[in-house]
Amino acid sequence: MSDELPFYPPAGSPQPVLNNTAIVAAPHTLPLIRLNGVVVLPHTVVSIPLTDDVSKMAEVSKAFERQVLLAVAYPDDDDDGETTNYLHDALIVQTDPNTAPESILAVATLAKIEQIGRLPGGMSGVIVRGISRARVNAVTTHDGTPIAHYSVIDESYEDSAELQLLKLEVHAAIDAVLDLRGDVPQEIRNFVRNIEDPRHLADNTGYSSDYTFAERILLLTTIDIQQRLRFVLDAYRKQMVLLEVQQRLRQEVEDGTAQQQREFYLRQQLRAIQKELGEDDAEAAEIDELRARLAQANLTAEARKEADRELQRLTRISSASPEHHVIRTYLEWLADLPWGQQSQTPIDVAHTRAVLDADHYGLHTVKERILEYLAVKRRRTQHAPAAGAERSREPILCLVGPPGVGKTSLGQSIARALGRNFIRMSLGGVHDEAELRGFRRTYIGSAPGRIIQELRRIDTADPVFLLDEVDKLGNDHRGDPASALLEVLDPEQNNTFTDHYLNVPFDLSNVFFIATANTTDTIPGPLRDRLEIIELSSYVEDEKFAIARQHLVSKQMRTNALSDTDVVVSDDAIRTVIQRYTRESGVRGLERQIGSVLRKVARSLEEQPDQARPIHVDEAWVAQALGKARFHHEDRERFQQPGIATGLVWTAVGGDIVYVEAALMPGSKELRITGQLGDVMRESAETALSCIRTRSQKLGIDPHFFDSRALHIHVPGGAVPKDGPSAGITMASALASAATGRAVRDDVAMTGEITLRGRVLPVGGIREKVLGAYRAGIKTILIPQRNLQDVDEVPAHVREHLEIIAVDSIDQVLQVVLGESPVHTAPQWRIA
Numbered sequence: 001m002s003d004e005l006p007f008y009p010p011a012g013s014p015q016p017v018l019n020n021t022a023i024v025a026a027p028h029t030l031p032l033i034r035l036n037g038v039v040v041l042p043h044t045v046v047s048i049p050l051t052d053d054v055s056k057m058a059e060v061s062k063a064f065e066r067q068v069l070l071a072v073a074y075p076d077d078d079d080d081g082e083t084t085n086y087l088h089d090a091l092i093v094q095t096d097p098n099t100a101p102e103s104i105l106a107v108a109t110l111a112k113i114e115q116i117g118r119l120p121g122g123m124s125g126v127i128v129r130g131i132s133r134a135r136v137n138a139v140t141t142h143d144g145t146p147i148a149h150y151s152v153i154d155e156s157y158e159d160s161a162e163l164q165l166l167k168l169e170v171h172a173a174i175d176a177v178l179d180l181r182g183d184v185p186q187e188i189r190n191f192v193r194n195i196e197d198p199r200h201l202a203d204n205t206g207y208s209s210d211y212t213f214a215e216r217i218l219l220l221t222t223i224d225i226q227q228r229l230r231f232v233l234d235a236y237r238k239q240m241v242l243l244e245v246q247q248r249l250r251q252e253v254e255d256g257t258a259q260q261q262r263e264f265y266l267r268q269q270l271r272a273i274q275k276e277l278g279e280d281d282a283e284a285a286e287i288d289e290l291r292a293r294l295a296q297a298n299l300t301a302e303a304r305k306e307a308d309r310e311l312q313r314l315t316r317i318s319s320a321s322p323e324h325h326v327i328r329t330y331l332e333w334l335a336d337l338p339w340g341q342q343s344q345t346p347i348d349v350a351h352t353r354a355v356l357d358a359d360h361y362g363l364h365t366v367k368e369r370i371l372e373y374l375a376v377k378r379r380r381t382q383h384a385p386a387a388g389a390e391r392s393r394e395p396i397l398c399l400v401g402p403p404g405v406g407k408t409s410l411g412q413s414i415a416r417a418l419g420r421n422f423i424r425m426s427l428g429g430v431h432d433e434a435e436l437r438g439f440r441r442t443y444i445g446s447a448p449g450r451i452i453q454e455l456r457r458i459d460t461a462d463p464v465f466l467l468d469e470v471d472k473l474g475n476d477h478r479g480d481p482a483s484a485l486l487e488v489l490d491p492e493q494n495n496t497f498t499d500h501y502l503n504v505p506f507d508l509s510n511v512f513f514i515a516t517a518n519t520t521d522t523i524p525g526p527l528r529d530r531l532e533i534i535e536l537s538s539y540v541e542d543e544k545f546a547i548a549r550q551h552l553v554s555k556q557m558r559t560n561a562l563s564d565t566d567v568v569v570s571d572d573a574i575r576t577v578i579q580r581y582t583r584e585s586g587v588r589g590l591e592r593q594i595g596s597v598l599r600k601v602a603r604s605l606e607e608q609p610d611q612a613r614p615i616h617v618d619e620a621w622v623a624q625a626l627g628k629a630r631f632h633h634e635d636r637e638r639f640q641q642p643g644i645a646t647g648l649v650w651t652a653v654g655g656d657i658v659y660v661e662a663a664l665m666p667g668s669k670e671l672r673i674t675g676q677l678g679d680v681m682r683e684s685a686e687t688a689l690s691c692i693r694t695r696s697q698k699l700g701i702d703p704h705f706f707d708s709r710a711l712h713i714h715v716p717g718g719a720v721p722k723d724g725p726s727a728g729i730t731m732a733s734a735l736a737s738a739a740t741g742r743a744v745r746d747d748v749a750m751t752g753e754i755t756l757r758g759r760v761l762p763v764g765g766i767r768e769k770v771l772g773a774y775r776a777g778i779k780t781i782l783i784p785q786r787n788l789q790d791v792d793e794v795p796a797h798v799r800e801h802l803e804i805i806a807v808d809s810i811d812q813v814l815q816v817v818l819g820e821s822p823v824h825t826a827p828q829w830r831i832a
Contacts, residue, residue: 030148031145032071033146039217040109068112068131106136107135109220113126133153134152157199163226170236173237175192206219294334337452352374352414359409359410374418402586404588408424430481438502449500470516548578562601644661644743646658646749648769655770658715658727659716662712663711676721694758695811711735733814736814740818748780748817749780766794779801782807
């Protein structure tokens with residue numbers, strides 16, 4: 001073994017001093033005695049029992065002549081080998097070829113022999129006093145006595161504030177242990193307190209019976225004084241903790257003598273002992289199970305680092321501590337999340353089309369967009385991009401349309417077609433940002449946000465995630481949830497989405513997000529910019545009929561436990577429900593009315609089980625079940641009074657018609673506007689009045705007519721807020737009608753913004769407005785010239801029943817709605 005061990009001094013180190021006189025001996029050689037299971041430390045006095053073995057007695061005798069020897073520790077014959085294995089690097093091989101090779105400890109103790117004789121037990125022994133540490137370089141034999149070639153280890157140190165502080169802590173720890181023991185004589189306490197030399201202090205702790213043999217060896221072989229003191233400090237702190245546990249348990253037992261308390265003491269003591277020995281099976285098993293779950297989870301590198309750090313903290317914290325539960329819950333969340341777990345179902349575009357067509361009637365634009373997305377994703381999968389290519393980003397679709405048109409159910413169909421799990425999260429009324437991004441772990445009862453919770457529930461990282469009613473997010477002092485969604489719905493950021501509770505990135509880029517909304521007006525601009533808006537228009541009567549026949553009737557029959565042998569619903573009955581009992585853009589109310597009819601069928605079958613089956617539901621059956629009709633097919637109002645015009649409006653439930661009334665009365669240029677109108681609509685009224693006044697001469701109106709009259713414009717339905725510029729030409733028509741005394745045609749409805757010059761500007765929602773006019777029985781519709789291209793979105797069978805006129809000036813509008821007019825400009829016609 002090499003002599004160059006790090007804790008040995010170089011050659012030429014000073015000789016040890018005994019009684020202020022240098023030891024006179026052959027250069028660095030002394031008799032060596034091997035001690036079984038005994039460690040002699042410097043600055044300590046040790047009694048060494050000797051067997052009657054003649055050779056060992058000879059060794060001691062030789063050493064007694066010299067007064068000093070080298071004592072080398074070695075494990076007992078019954079030692080389990082732990083010490084030898086632990087200190088393998090500190091063993092050397094005897095170099096004398098005449099003796100059997102034998103490994104001994106390289107660090108020995110230079111010791112002075114105090115006395116040889118009989119120990120109190122009657123066994124032969126020797127009392128030695130440790131002087132200093134020495135390194136055994138080689139061992140030879142002389143006259144049967146082992147002779148060690150050694151060098152003294154330099155244990156000098158440099159005093160420092162850190163060393164003094166460490167010494168004070170060791171003194172305090174020893175005093176605390178002695179106080180806890182209680183039976184230690186005061187002389188021993190005073191002796192320890194008076195030790196000033198840190199080397200003496202550390203070595204004298206070797207007297208403690210709490211040290212194992214291996215720990216004494218470690219104390220002997222630790223040369224650096226600060227490391228030695230730290231070892232002593234750790235050992236006494238552990239002993240102090242054990243004594244405190246024992247004292248606490250003893251005190252608990254002393255508080256009562258009942259059998260139950262004695263049993264409790266025994267269990268607690270057993271548990272404390274098991275914990276100190278590392279044998280706390282229940283807690284250890286739980287931590288091992290959690291460690292195995294984390295190992296199986298496909299954690300990212302950052303998540304793995306955080307999990308390992310928290311797991312180490314968990315092993316050091318008592319299970320009774322509240323922090324233990326917090327850390328354990330956090331690690332369970334990390335282990336349960338679907339890190340990188342994706343569905344393996346192959347994409348089949350043709351199958352997806354079949355599923356979407358089977359589940360939903362119409363919605364061609366949405367279906368085409370979904371199929372385009374799937375086609376691109378499948379090609380990306382088949383043709384793997386080269387290294388460094390841009391990663392695939394899932395689109396963020398936003399389905400915008402009135403209630404009941406199938407936005408939510410469309411998301412379910414997409415998930416079924418893709419073979420993915422489906423998550424629906426309603427955002428209506430959500431005010432707290434933490435509901436989406438979680439609470440930080442500093443709060444009691446903290447948990448991840450709903451996005452992470454839902455992903456753990458379905459256990460895949462690529463579900464179809466429907467964010468329902470995204471236009472109804474709240475905003476208050478608890479944060480802005482819409483802003484929290486920016487990271488979730490941004491393809492550039494959502495691959496590193498960080499929940500406040502987890503505090504590590506989680507990849508959301510494989511999630512197929514779909515948002516739904518009734519309108520885009522209330523969606524914040526930054527959030528709307530990250531969405532791909534797809535508008536779903538309201539259904540016409542034929543579409544509602546097809547949906548009811550293909551889906552709603554059969555669904556409600558299953559809901560009400562009816563079969564084809566129990567009831568047959570005629571086509572006329574369905575159309576009656578559509579025309580007379582519902583008035584909506586979607587089919588939600590239609591489904592409720594069909595369910596109401598079928599529930600009455602079920603009741604009739606139960607009350608009269610002998611009646612003929614199946615029951616045929618026709619128009620009369622519907623009228624009997626639902627009562628008098630709520631709506632009429634011809635919903636437009638018949639009027640011949642001047643000052644009334646019919647306008648078209650867009651609402652959250654689809655298009656509808658609205659009446660604008662204008663009245664003239666004696667006054668002085670007063671304009672009053674009522675009907676809960678917004679600022680934009682009020683400005684449209686003022687603009688319409690100015691536009692009509694500039695055309696007084698063309699319309700045959702006295703130029704001073706408006707100077708002596710007050711005007712009142714009212715839009716019925718005062719409880720409903722209204723705003724927007726699209727009623728401009730309607731207000732102008734009502735004002736012109738009131739001023740000229742000619743009534744506006746009651747079969748004409750119109751929409752368009754007006755300017756002071758009389759220009760008609762384009763507006764939005766043409767398809768919904770046309771469908772609303774069609775439902776109300778309007779025959780002729782006026783739209784802006786620049787909205788002519790939007791008419792192509794109206795179903796062909798609806799256009800066949802309407803006369804749609806495109807106009808670009810108020811003169812053309814008045815020529816149509818007032819009939820014969822002095823205006824000689826021909827209107828622009830487009831007849832479908």
